[in-house]
Amino acid sequence: MPDPVLQVEDLCVSFTSGGVTADVVRDLSVRLDGGRTLAVVGESGSGKTITGRAIMRLLPRGASARGRIVVAGREMLSADERELRRARGSDVAMVFQDSMSALSPYLDIGAHIAQAVRLHDPSVTRRAARARAVEMLDRVGIPEPAGAVRRFPHEFSGGMRQRAVIAMALVNRPALLIADEPTTALDVTVQAQILALLRELQREYGMAMLLISHDFGVVGRAADDVLVLYAGRQAEYGSLRDIFEQPAHPYTAGLRAATPRLDARLDTGGERTRLRAIPGAPTSLRDAGPGCAFAPRCGLADQVGERCVVEAPLPTVRPTSEGGGPHLAACHLDRLPALKEVAR
Amino acid sequence: MSEPILEMTDVSKRYRTAGGFGRGRKGFLAVDGVSLHVERGEALGLVGESGSGKSTLARMANGLVVPTSGTVRTDGQDIARLGRRGLRRLRRNVAMVFQDPLASLNPRQTVRQTLENVFRAHGETTSTAELVALLESVGLGADYLGRYPHEASGGQLQRVAVARALALKPDLIIADEPTSALDVSVRAQILNLLADLQRDQGISFLHVSHDLAVIRLYSDRVAVMQRGRIVETGPSDEIFRSPQHPCTRALVEATPEAELPA
Numbered sequence: 001m002p003d004p005v006l007q008v009e010d011l012c013v014s015f016t017s018g019g020v021t022a023d024v025v026r027d028l029s030v031r032l033d034g035g036r037t038l039a040v041v042g043e044s045g046s047g048k049t050i051t052g053r054a055i056m057r058l059l060p061r062g063a064s065a066r067g068r069i070v071v072a073g074r075e076m077l078s079a080d081e082r083e084l085r086r087a088r089g090s091d092v093a094m095v096f097q098d099s100m101s102a103l104s105p106y107l108d109i110g111a112h113i114a115q116a117v118r119l120h121d122p123s124v125t126r127r128a129a130r131a132r133a134v135e136m137l138d139r140v141g142i143p144e145p146a147g148a149v150r151r152f153p154h155e156f157s158g159g160m161r162q163r164a165v166i167a168m169a170l171v172n173r174p175a176l177l178i179a180d181e182p183t184t185a186l187d188v189t190v191q192a193q194i195l196a197l198l199r200e201l202q203r204e205y206g207m208a209m210l211l212i213s214h215d216f217g218v219v220g221r222a223a224d225d226v227l228v229l230y231a232g233r234q235a236e237y238g239s240l241r242d243i244f245e246q247p248a249h250p251y252t253a254g255l256r257a258a259t260p261r262l263d264a265r266l267d268t269g270g271e272r273t274r275l276r277a278i279p280g281a282p283t284s285l286r287d288a289g290p291g292c293a294f295a296p297r298c299g300l301a302d303q304v305g306e307r308c309v310v311e312a313p314l315p316t317v318r319p320t321s322e323g324g325g326p327h328l329a330a331c332h333l334d335r336l337p338a339l340k341e342v343a344r
Numbered sequence: 345m346s347e348p349i350l351e352m353t354d355v356s357k358r359y360r361t362a363g364g365f366g367r368g369r370k371g372f373l374a375v376d377g378v379s380l381h382v383e384r385g386e387a388l389g390l391v392g393e394s395g396s397g398k399s400t401l402a403r404m405a406n407g408l409v410v411p412t413s414g415t416v417r418t419d420g421q422d423i424a425r426l427g428r429r430g431l432r433r434l435r436r437n438v439a440m441v442f443q444d445p446l447a448s449l450n451p452r453q454t455v456r457q458t459l460e461n462v463f464r465a466h467g468e469t470t471s472t473a474e475l476v477a478l479l480e481s482v483g484l485g486a487d488y489l490g491r492y493p494h495e496a497s498g499g500q501l502q503r504v505a506v507a508r509a510l511a512l513k514p515d516l517i518i519a520d521e522p523t524s525a526l527d528v529s530v531r532a533q534i535l536n537l538l539a540d541l542q543r544d545q546g547i548s549f550l551h552v553s554h555d556l557a558v559i560r561l562y563s564d565r566v567a568v569m570q571r572g573r574i575v576e577t578g579p580s581d582e583i584f585r586s587p588q589h590p591c592t593r594a595l596v597e598a599t600p601e602a603e604l605p606a
């Protein structure tokens with residue numbers, strides 16, 4: 001087996017404020033090979049962004065990470081600033097939801113990309129870096145790239161800006177791209193184009209992609225494997241097929257049932273206008289008790305009983321479809337009953 | 345047949361802009377000769393890409409934005425001709441729910457104060473029992489009366505915003521992206537709540553969204569907007585089964601399904 005591009009082992013991230021330290025991500029383990037896309041799915045506060053930032057070693061003030069993160073053979077948590085600078089860009093790059101925040105309003109698009117090139121390799125001349133920028137803009141589908149390098153971020157539409165940010169992230173051919181909700185702020189038609197572009201570049205560069213999203217629709221289009229987070233913990237991990245066709249965690253099944261679908265009438269007993277909602281609201285790890293963080297919202301907790309409330313379930317192996325990779329779910333139930341009973 | 349609850353005829357809105365930029369030189373034509381109606385008890389979904397004019401159209405429907413030309417009638421009455429009394433009645437009958445509940449609620453007011461203010465603005469008083477019943481109708485307990493916006497989650501705040509919209513028993517609710525800022529599981533709760541209000545209380549809806557799956561689930565009829573115009577309209581099932589206009593087709597094709605690709 002080739003070495004994975006990304007390996008995360010027992011990652012914990014905690015925040016300290018006012019002398020109190022609390023975990024927001026706990027015991028996360030992930031393995032991702034080149035050329036593959038792992039989607040990280042979860043609701044707000046589940047720890048998706050924090051996980052992405054931990055891998056980049058770009059955590060906000062007050063946060064610290066424990067465990068092990070290896071990107072393209074480099075130990076990220078013990079790397080010093082110099083190594084990190086080298087890693088960012090050439091080993092791992094990140095694209096965010098809000099493309100404007102990644103760009104300086106005072107620099108033209110070409111300068112942004114050229115800067116990324118020269119940061120990675122100072123021996124490249126300004127002129128050559130600028131030429132790389134034009135090439136890269138062309139590659140991400142920006143029309144008239146020679147003129148576009150001289151435009152400023154605000155002169156671009158949201159979709160074009162996201163393309164430029166992708167060009168900036170990929171110009172040094174990183175082994176791993178972390179894309180945090182890269183299409184959430186965009187119209188559906190543009191969203192589809194950007195996802196297609198990411199897939200295409202990934203194939204061309206053989207890059208691994210960690211795609212952070214709250215949207216199963218986006219995940220279904222782009223992912224090979226899926227990691228579902230709930231309150232900072234791994235709820236379920238599996239191939240796209242297993243996650244969609246035989247989810248083993250009540251939260252995964254619930255999320256899928258709560259997602260409006262264009263293609264089908266939902267099985268709602270004749271009433272087309274009702275979704276199967278999950279009661280309550282997502283919580284963070286900080287608010288979770290000793291048991292399963294999903295217990296207060298879980299329609300199956302009663303079937304299991306007290307165990308759900310007192311003991312946090314660990315990921316255990318679940319059935320996989322033919323050719324599927326590992327399938328894990330952190331739930332005390334061995335088998336998920338039919339969907340109807342999942343949500344309260 | 346009774347008159348539609350909302351009827352917009354050949355409505356346009358031109359915004360003044362500094363440089364001659366956008367659709368036409370004399371300002372920006374955000375809505376361009378649109379006619380649409382919402383029947384009593386009906387949920388009409390308005391879809392389109394960002395910038396297509398959906399929100400401007402929705403705001404003209406309740407008088408928040410004054411049309412450059414054309415007429416808007418609610419309950420058969422031309423809202424341009426309403427006097428002060430009539431306008432007040434319009435505000436009662438047509439309520440609005442916005443995308444960001446936190447921005448639409450006063451951070452310094454408790455839920456009780458927010459709701460009481462709605463009644464006060466219409467010269468009415470209310471009782472705690474009434475307020476509790478109102479909160480219950482949107483699935484919130486009485487303990488929310490004393491809470492400030494920062495003490496509630498996004499979904500709970502959107503429920504408060506819906507409660508505020510319901511306070512004066514409106515005939516029509518205009519909801520502009522009411523669920524797009526919410527988490528998937530919470531979004532489903534709010535969509536169900538809106539659907540229940542339509543079914544149980546006979547409230548009509550103009551539901552604006554860029555999300556076709558949400559609109560399909562929730563609307564009886566759909567209007568598709570592109571560059572200030574309505575390019576296609578029809579029953580929800582028909583529009584999504586066989587979209588006719590290229591714009592509708594592009595939207596349908598681009599909408600990702602929470603399904604395995606074939």
Ligand SMILES: Nc1ncnc2c1ncn2[C@@H]1O[C@H](COP(=O)(O)OP(=O)(O)OP(=O)(O)O)[C@@H](O)[C@H]1O
Nearest residue numbers: 015024042043044045046047048049050051060284
């Ligand atoms: N700067 C910070 N200080 C303290 N806590 C934080 C900070 N940033 C994030 N958190 C907490 O860490 C947890 C995980 O947050 P994170 O931003 O990773 O969530 P997310 O899954 O990306 O959510 P969203 O879908 O809203 O982007 C949350 O409970 C959040 O409140």
Ligand code: SF4
Nearest residue numbers: 292295298308331332
């Ligand atoms: S462990 Fe219990 S509460 Fe948690 S998801 Fe499984 S059944 Fe539900």
Ligand SMILES: [Mg+2]
Nearest residue numbers: 048049050180
């Ligand atoms: Mg995030």
